[in-house]
Amino acid sequence: MATIPFSMVIPTYNEAGGIERLLRAIDRVCRESHLDAEIVVVDDNSPDGTGAIVDRLAAELPVRCVHRPGKMGLSSGVIDGWKAARPESRALGAMDADFSHDITILPKMVAALDAGYGLAVGSRYVSGGGIRNWPMRRIVTSRVACALARPLTRVKDITSGYFLVRREALENVTLDPIGFKIGLEVIAKAHYGKVAEIPYVFTDRTTGESKLNQREIFNYLKQLRKLYAARLLPRRSVA
Ligand SMILES: Nc1nc2c(ncn2[C@@H]2O[C@H](COP(=O)(O)OP(=O)(O)OP(=O)(O)O)[C@@H](O)[C@H]2O)c(=O)[nH]1
Ligand SMILES: [Mg+2]
Structure with a gap:
């Protein structure tokens, strides 16, 4: 049976250390499981040359690089990647470039959409999921x-950055690209119907640098405030 065609977006900023290994590994998983996948990397002119590595790989793998002129944020990167997705993709996704998200669950995420779920979330907080190598603070x-x-x-891993959603679930939905949590925007706003949480063990990055900082925590609180206000005061616009 044919599986749902999808585009997985990977935003990158200074991921030269691992991006080639990741893209080859995703391609292998997709080929082995006969998934109809396109990978769209959205690179913000990474000084370490991540974008050029992806451009080189595009000759060989079903991968494309969208180049943006400078660091514009993870969430807007994912949204721009979805805008650039090939039209035949009926599902759109996001994942990080640092191997934190277990690529071997991708076939299960796709199978969930094939089975009628509108959203498949890679989840650390359901049975079988977990976190490896994270400091207590994180x-x-x-x-x-x-x-x-x-x-x-009701989604357990609400801040997951690893998911696949049906394209039509995003129709007429305005996603606010504030901060790091594009998954939360989708979980809180999209019209996806049934949601499947697929367990995986999150692994902290071993190459590159973390971009999580105080400003992102502040942005998360701002994002939450807007989402709650939109729920409680649906008619008023929230600044
Ligand atoms: N295009 C783009 N990608 C970004 C930007 N900031 C972060 N990313 C990417 O978004 C993904 C998640 O960023 P991470 O630095 O791994 O953030 P995190 O997972 O919260 O933190 P650590 O894993 O601890 O580093 C990675 O693929 C980054 O390269 C940005 O401004 N633009
Ligand atoms: Mg990470």
């Missing part, structure tokens, strides 16, 4: 972030 931050968003959804 674990606590992630748990608190999820707890703050809990009333918005």
Whole structure:
């Protein structure tokens, strides 16, 4: 049976250390499981040359690079990647470039959409999922972030950045590209119907540098405020 064609977007900033290995590994998983995938890397003119590596690989793999002129943020990168996705893709996704997201669950995510789910989320917080190598500070931050968003959804891993959503679930949905949490925008706003959470063990990056900082935590709180306000005061626009 044919599986749903999809475009997976990977935003990158200074990921030269691992991007080739990641793209080859995703391609292998997709070929082995006969997935109809396109990978769209959105690179923000990384000084370490990530974009040029992806351009070189595009001759060999079903991969494309969207180049933006400078560092414009993860969430807007994902949204720009979706705009550039090939028209035949009926599902759109996002994942990080640093191997934190387990690529071997991709076939299960696609199978969930094939089975009628509108959203498949790679989840650390369902049975079988977990976190490896994270300092206690990051674990606590992630748990608190999820707890703050809990009333918005039944999804357990609300701050997951690893997901696939049906394209039509995003129709007429305005996604705010604030901060790091594009997954939360989709989980809170898209019209996806049934959601499947697929467990995986999140692994902290081993190459490159973290871009999580105080400003991103502040942006997350701003994003939550907007989402709650939109729920509670649906008629008013929120600045
Ligand atoms: N295009 C683009 N990609 C970004 C930007 N900021 C982060 N990214 C990418 O978004 C993904 C997630 O960023 P990470 O630095 O891994 O953030 P994190 O997972 O919260 O933190 P660590 O894994 O601890 O580093 C990675 O693929 C980054 O390269 C940005 O401004 N523009
Ligand atoms: Mg990461």
